[in-house]
Amino acid sequence: MRILIINPNTTASMTATIADSARRVAGRETEIVAVTSSMGPVSIEGYYDEVFAIPGLLKEIAAGEKEGIDAVVIACFDDTGLDAARALADVPVIGICEAAVSATAFIAQKFTVVTTMERSRLPLEHLVHRYGMSSRCKVRAADIPVLSLEDPNSNARDRLRSEIALALKEDRAEAIVLGCAGMADLTAELRLEFGVPVVDGVAAAVKQAESLVTLGLSTAKRGAYATPILKPYRGMLEVFEPGRLSSS
Amino acid sequence: MRILIINPNTTASMTATIADSARRVAGRETEIVAVTSSMGPVSIEGYYDEVFAIPGLLKEIAAGEKEGIDAVVIACFDDTGLDAARALADVPVIGICEAAVSATAFIAQKFTVVTTMERSRLPLEHLVHRYGMSSRCKVRAADIPVLSLEDPNSNARDRLRSEIALALKEDRAEAIVLGCAGMADLTAELRLEFGVPVVDGVAAAVKQAESLVTLGLSTAKRGAYATPILKPYRGMLEVFEPGRLSSS
Amino acid sequence: MRILIINPNTTASMTATIADSARRVAGRETEIVAVTSSMGPVSIEGYYDEVFAIPGLLKEIAAGEKEGIDAVVIACFDDTGLDAARALADVPVIGICEAAVSATAFIAQKFTVVTTMERSRLPLEHLVHRYGMSSRCKVRAADIPVLSLEDPNSNARDRLRSEIALALKEDRAEAIVLGCAGMADLTAELRLEFGVPVVDGVAAAVKQAESLVTLGLSTAKRGAYATPILKPYRGMLEVFEPGRLSSS
Amino acid sequence: MRILIINPNTTASMTATIADSARRVAGRETEIVAVTSSMGPVSIEGYYDEVFAIPGLLKEIAAGEKEGIDAVVIACFDDTGLDAARALADVPVIGICEAAVSATAFIAQKFTVVTTMERSRLPLEHLVHRYGMSSRCKVRAADIPVLSLEDPNSNARDRLRSEIALALKEDRAEAIVLGCAGMADLTAELRLEFGVPVVDGVAAAVKQAESLVTLGLSTAKRGAYATPILKPYRGMLEVFEPGRLSSS
Amino acid sequence: MRILIINPNTTASMTATIADSARRVAGRETEIVAVTSSMGPVSIEGYYDEVFAIPGLLKEIAAGEKEGIDAVVIACFDDTGLDAARALADVPVIGICEAAVSATAFIAQKFTVVTTMERSRLPLEHLVHRYGMSSRCKVRAADIPVLSLEDPNSNARDRLRSEIALALKEDRAEAIVLGCAGMADLTAELRLEFGVPVVDGVAAAVKQAESLVTLGLSTAKRGAYATPILKPYRGMLEVFEPGRLSSS
Amino acid sequence: MRILIINPNTTASMTATIADSARRVAGRETEIVAVTSSMGPVSIEGYYDEVFAIPGLLKEIAAGEKEGIDAVVIACFDDTGLDAARALADVPVIGICEAAVSATAFIAQKFTVVTTMERSRLPLEHLVHRYGMSSRCKVRAADIPVLSLEDPNSNARDRLRSEIALALKEDRAEAIVLGCAGMADLTAELRLEFGVPVVDGVAAAVKQAESLVTLGLSTAKRGAYATPILKPYRGMLEVFEPGRLSSS
Known part of the structure; x- marks a missing residue:
């Protein structure tokens, strides 16, 4: 295949x-x-x-x-x-996005997508709604440019962590979906750090x-x-x- | 302006x-x-x-x-x-589409968009939903190619009329929205023929x-x-x- | 006309x-x-x-x-x-209300109505829902009697400003709808002050x-x-x- | 009391x-x-x-x-x-209406209100929606003037029966709600005739x-x-x- | 009977x-x-x-x-x-639950269920949704084991009171529904204390x-x-x- | 594994x-x-x-x-x-059910579950709603007892075929989900017969x-x-x- x-x-x-x-x-x-x-x-x-x-x-x-x-x-x-x-x-x-949201629905009732830029938040909310998950899944933006995820000198990953912490507390998220393909390499360490399922869409x-x-x-x-x-x-x-x- | x-x-x-x-x-x-x-x-x-x-x-x-x-x-x-x-x-x-649906909402509680091709029906349903009108507005396709509306030898306009008649009867539509810019010139005659508001999006x-x-x-x-x-x-x-x- | x-x-x-x-x-x-x-x-x-x-x-x-x-x-x-x-x-x-909400939907995805009295908040929420905008539009009350808007000695306009500021921050409103006919004369100055579209229903x-x-x-x-x-x-x-x- | x-x-x-x-x-x-x-x-x-x-x-x-x-x-x-x-x-x-719909929800998952005039159908649909039952309860009109229910020479009651029969068949209604106070005296005989719960709002x-x-x-x-x-x-x-x- | x-x-x-x-x-x-x-x-x-x-x-x-x-x-x-x-x-x-939520809907537009354990919160949210009240009724958990309600030495009742106070303030609840059969004996005193309708499901x-x-x-x-x-x-x-x- | x-x-x-x-x-x-x-x-x-x-x-x-x-x-x-x-x-x-509905959502916008008994239809509709698919997925019952699927002398499979044909025509279903584990062995032949995706939940x-x-x-x-x-x-x-x- x-x-x-x-x-x-x-x-x-x-x-x-x-x-x-x-x-x-x-x-x-x-x-x-x-x-x-x-x-x-x-x-x-x-x-x-x-x-x-x-x-x-x-x-x-x-x-x-x-x-x-x-x-x-x-x-x-x-x-x-x-x-x-x-x-x-x-x-x-x-x-x-569809794959990540669909998979997470099998393991959590409430979850949160954490994405990069504020301007992508509403488009992702529309997707989540279209995939039938708007009552279960919130979307947050960490306010980080996509390419900053690749820049070792940016604070992008710290901001991502802060937003995940807020999702766990304020949204009572049971799982986190990483809302950008460029975050895929962070999955394992974020699972370890936060102790909840972290889902990579790729x-x-x-x-x-x-x-x-x-x-x-x-x-x-x-x-x-x-x-x-x-x-x-x-x-x-x-x-x-x-x-x-x-x-x- | x-x-x-x-x-x-x-x-x-x-x-x-x-x-x-x-x-x-x-x-x-x-x-x-x-x-x-x-x-x-x-x-x-x-x-x-x-x-x-x-x-x-x-x-x-x-x-x-x-x-x-x-x-x-x-x-x-x-x-x-x-x-x-x-x-x-x-x-x-x-x-x-947004303009037509929005205007019609001021004059009718239930109405129907009649569009051209079946393959455009679901995309228009998504738009109608996004514009907040899915409980008030249905979408029908007359199964006519867009450019056939300009062809005097096609039966496109007859099929459009048949679909409007079905919308009035089966959907209890109070008004009709013409679901293609190429139908704009038909507005006046369809109003006369069907005796209900007919809305042209242009x-x-x-x-x-x-x-x-x-x-x-x-x-x-x-x-x-x-x-x-x-x-x-x-x-x-x-x-x-x-x-x-x-x-x- | x-x-x-x-x-x-x-x-x-x-x-x-x-x-x-x-x-x-x-x-x-x-x-x-x-x-x-x-x-x-x-x-x-x-x-x-x-x-x-x-x-x-x-x-x-x-x-x-x-x-x-x-x-x-x-x-x-x-x-x-x-x-x-x-x-x-x-x-x-x-x-x-219907006109203001409908017009605002053409220029913003998320917006907030700021009205006068708390007792009008839920009735307006029902209207917004009926107009298909409940997922896009919130309603806030500044807790000011309608006629106080005409009283130069009341603090009604200050309270209105405070509530608009909250809407921009907490609701992430992209535009503000003034939720009372008696606010119509404030539109221009509020646009200038807040730098976002402010919509008067009249x-x-x-x-x-x-x-x-x-x-x-x-x-x-x-x-x-x-x-x-x-x-x-x-x-x-x-x-x-x-x-x-x-x-x- | x-x-x-x-x-x-x-x-x-x-x-x-x-x-x-x-x-x-x-x-x-x-x-x-x-x-x-x-x-x-x-x-x-x-x-x-x-x-x-x-x-x-x-x-x-x-x-x-x-x-x-x-x-x-x-x-x-x-x-x-x-x-x-x-x-x-x-x-x-x-x-x-609120009482009838609320009571029926305890005994049936899907049910239908049968009312008098077509012009009352949409207002009742709005009520049913407001009472949280729009996914469970349909509204039909038998197209009979309210006062004809009191006229022994009208065919109002026959039309009501026909509409109930349609509700049972097409809506798969499990129970019927009588959508007019003037139908209250028919409850017992309609229960007997149709063999399903018939609910009188009064x-x-x-x-x-x-x-x-x-x-x-x-x-x-x-x-x-x-x-x-x-x-x-x-x-x-x-x-x-x-x-x-x-x-x- | x-x-x-x-x-x-x-x-x-x-x-x-x-x-x-x-x-x-x-x-x-x-x-x-x-x-x-x-x-x-x-x-x-x-x-x-x-x-x-x-x-x-x-x-x-x-x-x-x-x-x-x-x-x-x-x-x-x-x-x-x-x-x-x-x-x-x-x-x-x-x-x-169905009886409490249904009765409260006759006396309040917005209300809150206060239940015991966090793990019961989402199941109750599902019930409230099924009963058609999700836009009117929130669910909160006071984080107290069910049987602690019967234990005179536990602080369960104090936690319940704190959560009710939050519901009144943050949810703008107009009435409170007690979300556990074991709270039934508290109804009268909570009404007196909070001055709002308090509903016992039993x-x-x-x-x-x-x-x-x-x-x-x-x-x-x-x-x-x-x-x-x-x-x-x-x-x-x-x-x-x-x-x-x-x-x- | x-x-x-x-x-x-x-x-x-x-x-x-x-x-x-x-x-x-x-x-x-x-x-x-x-x-x-x-x-x-x-x-x-x-x-x-x-x-x-x-x-x-x-x-x-x-x-x-x-x-x-x-x-x-x-x-x-x-x-x-x-x-x-x-x-x-x-x-x-x-x-x-969750797996079948979730998988089908990746290949079709509108689809229909065909199940066995009428008494299972509403419970499945509740599941489909819970899985976020009620606007995309209908549920039909072929009115066949579950175990009749294993009985070579029953007409269960014919009734299933008739109901699938209705789903394709009346629901405009783009794909069919088989609504019973006991139908799993029919998947291949139904795909061939109807020429649309047929999904087995197992x-x-x-x-x-x-x-x-x-x-x-x-x-x-x-x-x-x-x-x-x-x-x-x-x-x-x-x-x-x-x-x-x-x-x-």
């Missing part, structure tokens, strides 16, 4: 963190193919960045399907482009992808995820014309 | 229909600037097309702001790119835009609509790097 | 404030007809007062329709008698009324807003018998 | 039906005081009639409290004036009133049900000025 | 408290039959204990029905085994049971409360085989 | 079907330990049966934990005893269990799933006293 994990931002060092987390939990017979998007923002912080991360993501999915991958994981916590990806792909597509999504493949399940094509209709696209985005992307 | 109305698909004939509808209701001192997006799909039917309609839309918004427009209307009923547009623009941005959005401008209100920048952060964008989408788009 | 704005309490000085706010935003071709109800309480603070403000309000609506007004605005933030008014009138009827309702009239939309009469059935009314309220009120 | 049951419409024959239903279930030590409102419409069908039924209702409550009644039942299924009545009265006030409200009195519970006065504030009322409604009504 | 009140834990001293509370409010013609379950935990604190309290409860219900009781009250605030009891019994079955349930019996209403058997199907049960629980329990 | 799958009814032939389904999808290094409960009903149809299936289930969990199993699957679609099991066990516990739960174990996640013990408190249990259920069960 080959699982394609796409980092939809264009920062390759974050892809390395993501791939490590994925490989730590992947099954023996699973091959993790981790790629960095070739176009778009270096980090995804809010609605605007998200838009420009999707074309590169979809390009990698089309390329992956041609090479026979079995499932796709989108490794950004705002589940960038998930709906369009499900319409495009024949294989199952997993967002790391790892959760890999297992979810393996599960769906083994179960023989993929996206239903009867509704809004029907394959895109062939039609002309104009201008610089012509290459993404349905049908053309896959065959390019 | 100048209102920029953007048809986010690349079919200029539909822009003409939209501009007509807009001008019919605009105030005497309002100038309607209607533009067709220069890149992306010729019609927006479902999640995939939507992605590729957004860059062209944002490009027109940035250009419009440089020229001093006062408000933006996005003239596609799935409110394509609304969140990113609100983050980008300093002036108010109005989606035609017209509703123009009045909403004028209202916000006169009220001196624009998008709050404290939360998720904060202006995009300056950062490098890579690849073919570099031109959309925050800051660069507006100054280009 | 003539818009009838009714102050449903019987305090004429408040009508003056309301009329000022309305005229500041009305279109050049709009005539604002502002009237004070001739019967009922001098201020509307809670459920009981509300009941006795409605007959006077409906009397003004009937009189206005005979004189050919094009739309009605009810200028009390609890949207006093809105449902009965919509059943009575053929022209569109706008409540200032102004919002005037623009909403103009919009509906221009759009050719009025209350759907198929459902619960069907015209009242002719039938005998007894006692001191006989004058309000359906049919009789309009022809008196 | 004395329970005041007020028929808020002005049709005395309906009060007789209501009083019979009340006395059939009242405890031995309960005295039922049934009164007909002295002002307002002869039947309450929709939002407009409701407004003009409330002053007469409140007058009877004030009179009743002066005479020492222990609880009030409002015998109209739209729970006319319930909030204002709770603010006015010191004793508990019960609406028959009877349910009497027992609820007795329960609250025995439990020593009455309306909390800390929130929106705080006693109305003393203030001038103007015009024909001056008699309802807070404080004055009770002492008149 | 005979009402069977079952204490589903096996602590007889708590049954005495419960019986006292029940008899204080029961009608003159009501006989209260209070029994202690003969099997299971000495107190019910959380999901696990609850499971083992249900068989003993159902055994008492079957025995009671053979002796002709008219209604059943389950006197534990987590409404232990309520669904199974309703399926088993032909007479109405009342849970004290008393509320007795009145609800009397009401349903007088109204001639019992559990609808068309849906999920249909009588259990005859079938073999194996092992130590064979005695509970449907049909066998009642006839044993 | 060893996963304990417990059939909580006492019909061993159904356990065989369940074990087959589980082994078909289990990872190479996963050992499936399938056991039949030794006490309780031969099938679980409704609330009453459910109660008596839980003690046997918990006994198997305690025994399994002593033998070092890594996760537990409860193989009955009403997720029998899930909350108590999570409180008891240190390892993760998975219900097949298989989904096995993969979910493997995922949680690999992710190092187990039930959070901070809230309502805290380990049961040591206390005396009385009567025939003494053996289930917390602490005693595990050590027996």
Whole structure:
């Protein structure tokens, strides 16, 4: 089984963190193919960045399907482009927010997502609501830029810890979900430190992808995820014309 | 006052229909600037097309702001790119679905959106839910391609009429919302035919835009609509790097 | 276009404030007809007062329709008698709470209404819920009597400012809605002071009324807003018998 | 214990039906005081009639409290004036819709209210939602005028039966709530005919009133049900000025 | 009328408290039959204990029905085994949480349940949600073991008082519901102390049971409360085989 | 990794079907330990049966934990005893309804559970609501006894097919969830027949269990799933006293 994990931002060092987390939990017979998007923002912080991360993501999915991958994981916590990806792909597509929230629901009644920037808090609240968990899951922002997580001189990790402590106290969270793919390498130490389940979406999504493949399940094509209709696209985005992307 | 109305698909004939509808209701001192997006799909039917309609839309918004427009209307009923547009623009941005649903709520307790394609039904249901109207507003699809509305030989308008009749009977709809910008020219005759309020989102959005401008209100920048952060964008989408788009 | 704005309490000085706010935003071709109800309480603070403000309000609506007004605005933030008014009138009827909340939803994801008395807080929460905004909009009371807003010696305006400050901090409100018609004259200075959008329901309702009239939309009469059935009314309220009120 | 049951419409024959239903279930030590409102419409069908039924209702409550009644039942299924009545009265006030829906929730998971006129259906849906039962309780209208229930030559009762049959089949209702005080005398025969629990709101409200009195519970006065504030009322409604009504 | 009140834990001293509370409010013609379950935990604190309290409860219900009781009250605030009891019994079955919450809804818009242990808080929140009151009713735990309420040397009652004070202040609760059958004897003094309605579920349930019996209403058997199907049960629980329990 | 799958009814032939389904999808290094409960009903149809299936289930969990199993699957679609099991066990516990619904949410926006008996429909609707999926997932009953699925002479499978066809047409379901562990062996042929994803809860739960174990996640013990408190249990259920069960 080959699982394609796409980092939809264009920062390759974050892809390395993501791939490590994925490989730590992947099954023996699973091959993790981790790629960095070739176009778009270096980090995804809010609605605007998200838009420009999707074309590169979809390009990698089309390329992956041609090479026979079995499932796709989108490794950004705002589940960038998930709906369009499900319409495009024949294989199952997993967002790391959806996977993390879904897994945590099996082990806790109330939990909290701790993400990076305040401007990502409401978009994540919308996702949590859409995934049916708004009465069980709160979202907090530690007010740290995404890329500061990789900077050894920033205080990002300390702020993350403070926000987790608040979630445990004020939200009575029973478990914590790390709300950014770039936090994946912190999972083990935060579990130890806080003594509660800490969930990394990348790892959760890999297992979810393996599960769906083994179960023989993929996206239903009867509704809004029907394959895109062939039609002309104009201008610089012509290459993404349905049908053309896959065959390019 | 100048209102920029953007048809986010690349079919200029539909822009003409939209501009007509807009001008019919605009105030005497309002100038309607209607533009067709220069890149992306010729019609927006479902999640995939939507992605590729957004860059062209944002490009027109940035250009419009440089020229001093006062408000933006996005003239596609799935409110394509609304969140990113609100983050980008300093002036108010109005989606035609949001405007239509919001206006109808002042005149009816229960109403129904009749849209084109089945694959757009669930995305519109999500919008209606987000706008707080899911207990009052149903969504139906007449199963007609968007561009067939412009084809005099298609039976699209008959299918639309049949679906409206079903909405009045089965949903007990008190009013009908036309769920596609390309239906704007049918409003008057459908009102006459069915004897109930029929709402066109383009017209509703123009009045909403004028209202916000006169009220001196624009998008709050404290939360998720904060202006995009300056950062490098890579690849073919570099031109959309925050800051660069507006100054280009 | 003539818009009838009714102050449903019987305090004429408040009508003056309301009329000022309305005229500041009305279109050049709009005539604002502002009237004070001739019967009922001098201020509307809670459920009981509300009941006795409605007959006077409906009397003004009937009189206005005979004189050919094009739309009605009810200028009390609890949207006093809105449902009965919509059943009575053929022209569109706008409540200032509904208009304010609806307009704010176009410019902010999370916002807060700041009203006068604690006893009005829950009724407004019910309205906000009915308008579909309970997940986005909170309601706070500054604990100030309605008429104290007109008293230069009261500390009402200071308490209002304190509550707005709390809303911005604790609710993370992105915009503020002024929850009483009597606050309309404070809009401009509060915007300046707090640097966020501040929304006055009177102004919002005037623009909403103009919009509906221009759009050719009025209350759907198929459902619960069907015209009242002719039938005998007894006692001191006989004058309000359906049919009789309009022809008196 | 004395329970005041007020028929808020002005049709005395309906009060007789209501009083019979009340006395059939009242405890031995309960005295039922049934009164007909002295002002307002002869039947309450929709939002407009409701407004003009409330002053007469409140007058009877004030009179009743002066005479020492222990609880009030409002015998109209739209729970006319319930909030204002709770603010006015010191004793508990019960609406028959709230009582019926609340009692039925103890014996059935899914049930249906069958009411009279289509124009009352949505107002009752709002009540059911407010009482927390919208996921369990549907509302249907048999399309019969309220007073036709008293007319031996009308087919009102047959239409009621047909609608009950539909509720059992299409809604899978486990129990039926009669959605009009004027249906109270049909309860026994409908139970026999359909073999499911049939709930009459008048009877349910009497027992609820007795329960609250025995439990020593009455309306909390800390929130929106705080006693109305003393203030001038103007015009024909001056008699309802807070404080004055009770002492008149 | 005979009402069977079952204490589903096996602590007889708590049954005495419960019986006292029940008899204080029961009608003159009501006989209260209070029994202690003969099997299971000495107190019910959380999901696990609850499971083992249900068989003993159902055994008492079957025995009671053979002796002709008219209604059943389950006197534990987590409404232990309520669904199974309703399926088993032909007479109405009342849970004290459901009865308390339902009664309080008639006298307050916002209220708070104060229960014993933190581990019972979420299960009670689920109940409150199921009873349709989650937007009106909060749940707090005073962090006191159930049986400590009976221990004169514990500080349980002081902690209960502190939590009530917090509910009044932070939740703006208008009334308090005592969230444990073992608190029933505190009702009167807490009302006096806090000056707000304080509701005891045991008393509320007795009145609800009397009401349903007088109204001639019992559990609808068309849906999920249909009588259990005859079938073999194996092992130590064979005695509970449907049909066998009642006839044993 | 060893996963304990417990059939909580006492019909061993159904356990065989369940074990087959589980082994078909289990990872190479996963050992499936399938056991039949030794006490309780031969099938679980409704609330009453459910109660008596839980003690046997918990006994198997305690025994399994002593033998070092890594996760537990409860193989009955009403997720029998899930909350108590999570409180008891240190390892993760998975219900097949929760697992099926959760997995299907990754591949379809709207889907339908088709279960056996009408009396199980509402309990499953409650579960679906609790799992956050009530706006996306409907529940239908084919009106077939659980054990008839094993009877080659019954028409159970035909009725199941008819109900699936209705779900696809009337609910516009994009995928089907089989609502009974006894349907597991039908998955492959129903997929082929209907051409949509068909989800078996047993298989989904096995993969979910493997995922949680690999992710190092187990039930959070901070809230309502805290380990049961040591206390005396009385009567025939003494053996289930917390602490005693595990050590027996």
